Amino acid sequence: MTASPPSPEKPRMVVVGSGWRFLSGISYYTCRLSNALDSRFDVGVILMRQLLPTRLYPGRDRVGVSLNKLSYDPSVRVLDGVDWWAVPSLFRAVRFLRSFRPDVIVFQWWTGTVLHSYLVLCLVARLAGIKVVVEFHEVQDTGEAQHRWASLYCRKLIKPLLRRTDGVIVHSGFDRVALRATYGLDGVPDEIALHGPFDHHDRSASLTAAPPRPRAAGGSCRLLFFGTIRPYKGLEDLVQAFGQLPSHYTLTVVGETWEGWTLPAEMIADSSARDRITFVNRYVADSEVDEFFAAADVVVLPYRRSSASGPLHIAMSHGLPVVVTAVGGLVEAAEKYSGTTFVSAGSPSALAEAIVAASANAGRRHTDPSSWEESVAAFTRLFARLGLPVAQDAVITASSNQTVPLFSPDLR
Incomplete structure (x- = not known):
């Protein structure tokens, strides 16, 4: 070329x-x-x-x-x-x-x-x-x-x-x-340069669908784990925590198994709550991503360690409540997001409690604070320090699809 x-x-x-x-x-x-x-x-x-x-x-x-x-x-x-x-x-x-x-x-x-x-x-x-x-x-x-x-x-x-x-x-x-x-x-x-928003998935299905009804206390709550299944992702902690939750909770796990880490799949098969778990064990196409997030009330990311998380940024771009472990760079990535519930890593009991607390936010769309303009500004600052001829007058805005907070039962 x-x-x-x-x-x-x-x-x-x-x-x-x-x-x-x-x-x-x-x-x-x-x-x-x-x-x-x-x-x-x-x-x-x-x-x-x-x-x-x-x-x-x-x-x-x-x-x-x-x-x-x-x-x-x-x-x-x-x-x-x-x-x-x-x-x-x-x-x-x-x-x-x-x-x-x-x-x-x-x-x-x-x-x-x-x-x-x-x-x-x-x-x-x-x-x-x-x-x-x-x-x-x-x-x-x-x-x-x-x-x-x-x-x-x-x-x-x-x-x-x-x-x-x-x-x-x-x-x-x-x-x-x-x-x-x-x-x-x-x-x-x-x-x-904080990670920018992942707001690029096809949202047409959710935009044309009928909005969900307000959640009543004790009503159905749909949990989502999304991303590759690897040892550091902590999915086994979520499966164990899910077994401690009341029967009105459901869980969808969407992800491709890496590094031969089949323990979570084995735990799902053996779980007493397996009839409330949907397991999509593959890497899904972009055209499917929005369907899973549109069908979720709370996204759960129980990582044992992590520097950054694409699924976290997809969840924030959808305005969904997120339960995420307070590890590595995830704290800085999610601390300004009003839908975040932080939890300690490696504790299924603490994770179960955090999920219950986060489910109280179901029905509220949260503002995604991330911005690609901020990423560009960080690169511009670095280039200026390196002596490159750049102007530093970038206007910083929020994520393109989450510029104002909305309070409604429509999470999408």
């Missing part, structure tokens, strides 16, 4: 992140961020297409299947993409980078599988005088961290990348502390 000549009016940047073939939350984030940055910068995107051999990917059965409806704005120039074996895709990426001539390149960091490609693109960028920024979604993927050689590979080879990094973006103060403690980046400029 040949990039068209960049606009001379805006600073130029290239975002390097996850493509659509190995679909994940980072795929959506890379697209939403790039589209948001395009309001202020001339944006190009290099996508990581084939992250690793398909047979090694937890979601191998859906690799290459079109599940997303989100797309890049026409003004964003996209190269899709780079394969793990590099030849010839990495050479095309180098040509794209040289043709686009950005002032800064931003690498999305979420998995060590992209590290060798990032090192090449980073070296090319530095030789061309391009500033290098790394945006950390977490220090290291939890699944990779459990494997000794994968963990060692990342910890060793990321150091040459970080030595050539001019600036860092993180999603929370928690991540800033963890990153500095892990990699000693005290002298590298950084900025906190």
Whole structure:
């Protein structure tokens, strides 16, 4: 792909992140961020297409299947993409980078599988005088961290990348502390860019449906767990907590099993409350996402640890009450959201109590405080600190679909 000549009016940047073939939350984030940055910068995107051999990917059965409806704005120039074996895709990426001539390149960091490609693109960028920024979604993927050689590979080879990094973006103060403690980046400029809203799913079904009736005390309450099922997600705590709840509660679990973590599925099958649990054990398409959130009264995210959560931001964009554990970066992500009920991690009894408390909020739509404009402003501040010619006059607004709080039985 040949990039068209960049606009001379805006600073130029290239975002390097996850493509659509190995679909994940980072795929959506890379697209939403790039589209948001395009309001202020001339944006190009290099996508990581084939992250690793398909047979090694937890979601191998859906690799290459079109599940997303989100797309890049026409003004964003996209190269899709780079394969793990590099030849010839990495050479095309180098040509794209040289043709686009950005002032800064931003690498999305979420998995060590992209590290060798990032090192090449980073070296090319530095030789061309391009500033290098790394945006950390977490220090290291939890699944990779459990494997000794994968963990060692990342910890060793990321150091040459970080030595050539001019600036860092993180999603929370928690991540800033963890990153500095892990990699000693005290002298590298950084900025906190809170995760923007995930308000891009098709809402047509909920907008045309009849609004639900007000909830009476003791009336039906529909709980939703959404997201990949992994050891750190704490779904087993929710299944255990759900067994302690009264019979007017129902639970829908929507998620694809990763890392062979079948304990939650086994607990659902053995639960005395299994007749009130719906288990959708797959990665659902964008066209289905809104249906699950539209049918929920409370979203429950019982993570044992986490730096950020896409399902949390989907829930907030729908204005739903959320029960979320007070771990990692989730506190900063959800503390300004009026629909949040925080709970300690790893305690099914405390989780059950928090769910009962949160269900009192059913029928109220809460304002989503997150904003992509704030993310753009954080990048702009960092670029200014790096000496790039940027203006810092961005207007900050709330999420596009949650600008005012509404008090009504219609949660959607």
